[in-house]
Amino acid sequence: MSWLLPDSYSTFGPDVDFLYYAILVVTGVVFVITEALLVYFVIRYRRRDGQKATYIHGSTKAEIIWTAVPFIAVLGLAFISIPSWNMMKNPDSVPADALDYIVNAKQFEWEITYAGADGVTGTADDISTINIMHVPVNQAVNITLRSEDVLHSFFLPEMRVKQDAVPGMDITVWFEATRAGAYPIGCAELCGNLHTTMGGTLNVYEAADFEAWVASQSADADDADDADDQEDQ
Amino acid sequence: MDAHAHAHEMPWIRRYIFSTDHKTIAIQFLLMSLFFLVVGGLLAMMMRWQLGFPSEPMPGGMLLPDEMMAPTPAGAIMLPEFYNSLVTMHGTIMIFFAIMPLLVGVFGNLLIPLQIGADDMAFPRLNMASFWMAFPAGLLMLASFAVEGGAAGAGWTSYAPLSASGEYTGVYLGQQLWLISLTILGFASLAGAVNYITTIINMRAPGMTWFRMPLATWALFITAILILLAIPILAGALIMLLFDQTIGTAFFLPASDGEPLLWQHLFWFFGHPEVYILILPAMGITSDVLANGARKPVFGYHAMVLAIVAIAFLSWIVWGHHMFQSGMNPMLGTTFMITTMVIAVPSAIKVFNWLGTIYKGNIHLHTPMLHALGFVSMFIIGGLSGVFMASTPVDVYIHDTYFIVAHLHYVLFGGSLFAIFAGITFWYPKMFGRLMNEKWGRIHFWLTMILYNIVFWPMHSIGIQGHMRRIYDPTQYEFLQPLQPINQFITMAAFALVAVQVIYALNFIISIWKGKKAGNNPWKANSLEWTVPSPPPHGNFELVPIVYRGPYEYSAPDVEEDYWLQDAPPPSETAAPALEPQPVAD
The missing domain is CATH 1.10.287.90 (Helix Hairpins)
Known part of the structure; x- marks a missing residue:
C-alpha cells in the first residue's frame, strides 16, 4: 500500500x-x-x-x-x-507540430484514426486501429476525442491523461510521451454492461519505428485492415 | 396536560402509523432508514464479492434470479449488468434512503421542536405526508430490482445518455422507476424542508434567540434551506430525463441535438449542495455531542454558525469540480478549482473549533462522544483528500478512480455515519425512554472504527495506482492485476465491518425494552429536550419553556454543577422571574 x-x-x-x-x-x-x-x-x-x-x-x-x-x-x-x-x-496549448489523431469511443471499443501520409485526418489515406494506439515518442499528438453513443472516458494512466468522450462534442486531448513502451488505455466512465472490457494499449515507438509502422500500414490499406482485425482478436 | 391525555385517546393507527407527532415520525424515519442502511450495506457486500473474487461463484448467489446471476455447475456468477445495478442502487439507497433521511428525517423531526421549545412542527400533517411519500418511494426503488431488465445501472449520478435510453443498457423500466422514486422522495424532502424552516423561524420559545439555538438545529435549519433550493433542480432534471426515456423528448440525447452535459450541470448543481445536506447535520450533531462530552462550551459558537452558512453559500458555486474532465470549458475548470479550494476553509474552521472544544475539557468518553470524536478524526481525512481532487491537474489522474471512492466514503461513512451513530445513541432516550448499553456501544465503536479504516484506507492507495471505479472486473486490466490481493483484503475486511454492525443492531433492539431507564437528562446536557421526560409526551412541554442562555453553558463558574439547563432561571431571578411560564395553548 x-x-x-x-x-x-x-x-x-x-x-x-x-x-x-x-x-x-x-x-x-x-x-x-x-x-x-x-x-x-x-x-x-x-x-x-x-x-x-x-x-x-x-x-x-x-x-x-x-x-x-x-x-x-x-x-x-x-x-x-x-x-x-x-x-x-487548453486547446491553445497544443503544440503546432502535433500529429493529428481521432479517437472515437463507442460501446465497447476505442477506434483510433491516424492522419496517414498527408498528415491530415479525414482523408482517404487515413489509417485506423481498434483498441491499440500507436504514437511516436517525444512527439506531441493532438487527438480529437469523440463518442458515438454514451459517455466514455479516455484514460492513459502513465501519460496522466483523462478526458471524457461526449457524444455530439469534439474534444481536444493532447499529450507527448517521453519513453517508448506499451502502456494501458482504460475507460474511466461507466459506459454500459461491458464497461470493464473497454481497455486497450498505447504503443509508444521510437521515431524510426513509428515511421516504419505507418509505412507498413499505408503500403496496403487492405492488409492494414486485416492486420488490425487480427490484432483485435 | 390536555395534550398528553389527548394522545392516549387516539386510535392505535393514528398514534403509530399515521401519526402527526414529530417524535413518532422521527422513529418512523429511523426504522425506515436503518432498514435501507442494511439493504445498501448488503448490496455493497455483493459488489465487494465480485471485486475481491471476480467471476467466482458467489455464496448464496443461487438464490438470486438468472437475470442477476449466471448459474454454472460450480455456483452462480454475477452478471456485469447486475454489478452495474448494484453500483447504482448502493449509491442511490445509501444517499437518498439511508443517510439523508437519517440526518434530516430523523434528527430534523426529533430535535427541531424539542430544541427550540415548540410543541410540534408548524405543519404536522405535512410532516406525516413527508414520511408517507418517502417510504413508498423507497419501496418503489427496491421494486425496480424485480422488473424486466433489472434495476437502474447508470450509476447513482445517472449520466445521460446512458441513462436516457434503454438501448444502451437494456434497462428501461428500472431506470424509469429510479426516476419516479426519486421524484417522489424529492417531494417528501421539500415537505420536510418547508416545515423545518417555518418551525424554526416562527415557533422558538420565548428567549430562544437565533444565537441560543443548539448547533444541531442551526445545521438542520441551513440544511433545510439547501434542500428547499436544491431539490426542485433535481426534480426538474429527473422529469426531463423521464421524458427522454418515455415520451420521446431529447433534452440529453445528442442524436436529436440534446446536450448530455446539461444533465451533469443540473445534477451537480443539485448534487453538490446535496453533499453538504449529507454532512451539515452531522456537523451539528457532532458539535452538540462534543460539548457535552467535553463538559465545555462549543469553541467559537458564532464562528461555527458562520462556517455552516459559508459552506451552504459556497456549495452553490462548486458543482463544476465534479465535471473537470467532462468536456466542460477548461476556463470554467479553473474557476471551480478556486471556489472548491475556498470551501475547504469553513470546513477547516469547524475542525479547529472542535479541537478547541475538547481543549482543556473534562472529557467523558461515553459512546456518543467516541462516535463524535470518530467523526472529527475521519472528517479530517475526508476533507483533506478532497483537496487533491480540487487541484484540476491532479484530478485529471485521480478522477473516477478508487481515490474518489475512498474520499467520499471517508466523508459519508467516516463522517456522516459516525455522527449518526453518535446522534442515535445520544438521543435514543428521547425516542425510547431508555439508554443503549454503554459497554456494547464502545465495543461496536472500536470495532467499527478499526475495520472501517482497514476497508477504506487502502482504497486511496489502489486509486493512486490508477484503479478505476465502477468496473465489474479489475483483473480485465493487466496493470490492475497486481492490486488484486488488496482488493481481496478489502473485501474480507468489509465483510467483517458489516458483521460487527450486528452488535449495534442488537444493542438498538434489545435496549428498547431492556435498556437502563434514562430519566429526563441522562447526559447532563443543557438544551431544552433534556428538560422534559424521556420520551417527551405528546405536545412536549407542559409549560412553554423560557430560555435564559445558550445551549453550551457547561462548567460555567456561576453554578455548582458542570451543566446549566437553558431554561433554568438565573440565580438573580430565582426569587422574582422576569417572565412567568405560560401554560401551553391547546
Whole structure:
C-alpha cells in the first residue's frame, strides 16, 4: 500500500506529480497535527471526577488565524495548479507540430484514426486501429476525442491523461510521451454492461519505428485492415 | 396536560402509523432508514464479492434470479449488468434512503421542536405526508430490482445518455422507476424542508434567540434551506430525463441535438449542495455531542454558525469540480478549482473549533462522544483528500478512480455515519425512554472504527495506482492485476465491518425494552429536550419553556454543577422571574 504515484512517461507527468506531492505534503502535515492534537487532548483532558472543564467560549484571535492560514494555503495550491491545467487542457496549448489523431469511443471499443501520409485526418489515406494506439515518442499528438453513443472516458494512466468522450462534442486531448513502451488505455466512465472490457494499449515507438509502422500500414490499406482485425482478436 | 391525555385517546393507527407527532415520525424515519442502511450495506457486500473474487461463484448467489446471476455447475456468477445495478442502487439507497433521511428525517423531526421549545412542527400533517411519500418511494426503488431488465445501472449520478435510453443498457423500466422514486422522495424532502424552516423561524420559545439555538438545529435549519433550493433542480432534471426515456423528448440525447452535459450541470448543481445536506447535520450533531462530552462550551459558537452558512453559500458555486474532465470549458475548470479550494476553509474552521472544544475539557468518553470524536478524526481525512481532487491537474489522474471512492466514503461513512451513530445513541432516550448499553456501544465503536479504516484506507492507495471505479472486473486490466490481493483484503475486511454492525443492531433492539431507564437528562446536557421526560409526551412541554442562555453553558463558574439547563432561571431571578411560564395553548 503506497501513497506514491506510479511512474509517469509524458510531459504532463512532472507537473501532475509535483502538484500531487505538494498537496500530499501540505495535507499530510495538517493531518498529523490535527489528529495528534485530537488524541493528545482526549488523553490529556480526560475526565477527572470533582473537577470542572475550563470555561472558554472561544478566541477571536484563534479564529482569525485558522481562517487566514488555510485560506492562503488553499489559494496557493489553486494558483500553482492553474498553469499546468492550462497546459494540459487548453486547446491553445497544443503544440503546432502535433500529429493529428481521432479517437472515437463507442460501446465497447476505442477506434483510433491516424492522419496517414498527408498528415491530415479525414482523408482517404487515413489509417485506423481498434483498441491499440500507436504514437511516436517525444512527439506531441493532438487527438480529437469523440463518442458515438454514451459517455466514455479516455484514460492513459502513465501519460496522466483523462478526458471524457461526449457524444455530439469534439474534444481536444493532447499529450507527448517521453519513453517508448506499451502502456494501458482504460475507460474511466461507466459506459454500459461491458464497461470493464473497454481497455486497450498505447504503443509508444521510437521515431524510426513509428515511421516504419505507418509505412507498413499505408503500403496496403487492405492488409492494414486485416492486420488490425487480427490484432483485435 | 390536555395534550398528553389527548394522545392516549387516539386510535392505535393514528398514534403509530399515521401519526402527526414529530417524535413518532422521527422513529418512523429511523426504522425506515436503518432498514435501507442494511439493504445498501448488503448490496455493497455483493459488489465487494465480485471485486475481491471476480467471476467466482458467489455464496448464496443461487438464490438470486438468472437475470442477476449466471448459474454454472460450480455456483452462480454475477452478471456485469447486475454489478452495474448494484453500483447504482448502493449509491442511490445509501444517499437518498439511508443517510439523508437519517440526518434530516430523523434528527430534523426529533430535535427541531424539542430544541427550540415548540410543541410540534408548524405543519404536522405535512410532516406525516413527508414520511408517507418517502417510504413508498423507497419501496418503489427496491421494486425496480424485480422488473424486466433489472434495476437502474447508470450509476447513482445517472449520466445521460446512458441513462436516457434503454438501448444502451437494456434497462428501461428500472431506470424509469429510479426516476419516479426519486421524484417522489424529492417531494417528501421539500415537505420536510418547508416545515423545518417555518418551525424554526416562527415557533422558538420565548428567549430562544437565533444565537441560543443548539448547533444541531442551526445545521438542520441551513440544511433545510439547501434542500428547499436544491431539490426542485433535481426534480426538474429527473422529469426531463423521464421524458427522454418515455415520451420521446431529447433534452440529453445528442442524436436529436440534446446536450448530455446539461444533465451533469443540473445534477451537480443539485448534487453538490446535496453533499453538504449529507454532512451539515452531522456537523451539528457532532458539535452538540462534543460539548457535552467535553463538559465545555462549543469553541467559537458564532464562528461555527458562520462556517455552516459559508459552506451552504459556497456549495452553490462548486458543482463544476465534479465535471473537470467532462468536456466542460477548461476556463470554467479553473474557476471551480478556486471556489472548491475556498470551501475547504469553513470546513477547516469547524475542525479547529472542535479541537478547541475538547481543549482543556473534562472529557467523558461515553459512546456518543467516541462516535463524535470518530467523526472529527475521519472528517479530517475526508476533507483533506478532497483537496487533491480540487487541484484540476491532479484530478485529471485521480478522477473516477478508487481515490474518489475512498474520499467520499471517508466523508459519508467516516463522517456522516459516525455522527449518526453518535446522534442515535445520544438521543435514543428521547425516542425510547431508555439508554443503549454503554459497554456494547464502545465495543461496536472500536470495532467499527478499526475495520472501517482497514476497508477504506487502502482504497486511496489502489486509486493512486490508477484503479478505476465502477468496473465489474479489475483483473480485465493487466496493470490492475497486481492490486488484486488488496482488493481481496478489502473485501474480507468489509465483510467483517458489516458483521460487527450486528452488535449495534442488537444493542438498538434489545435496549428498547431492556435498556437502563434514562430519566429526563441522562447526559447532563443543557438544551431544552433534556428538560422534559424521556420520551417527551405528546405536545412536549407542559409549560412553554423560557430560555435564559445558550445551549453550551457547561462548567460555567456561576453554578455548582458542570451543566446549566437553558431554561433554568438565573440565580438573580430565582426569587422574582422576569417572565412567568405560560401554560401551553391547546
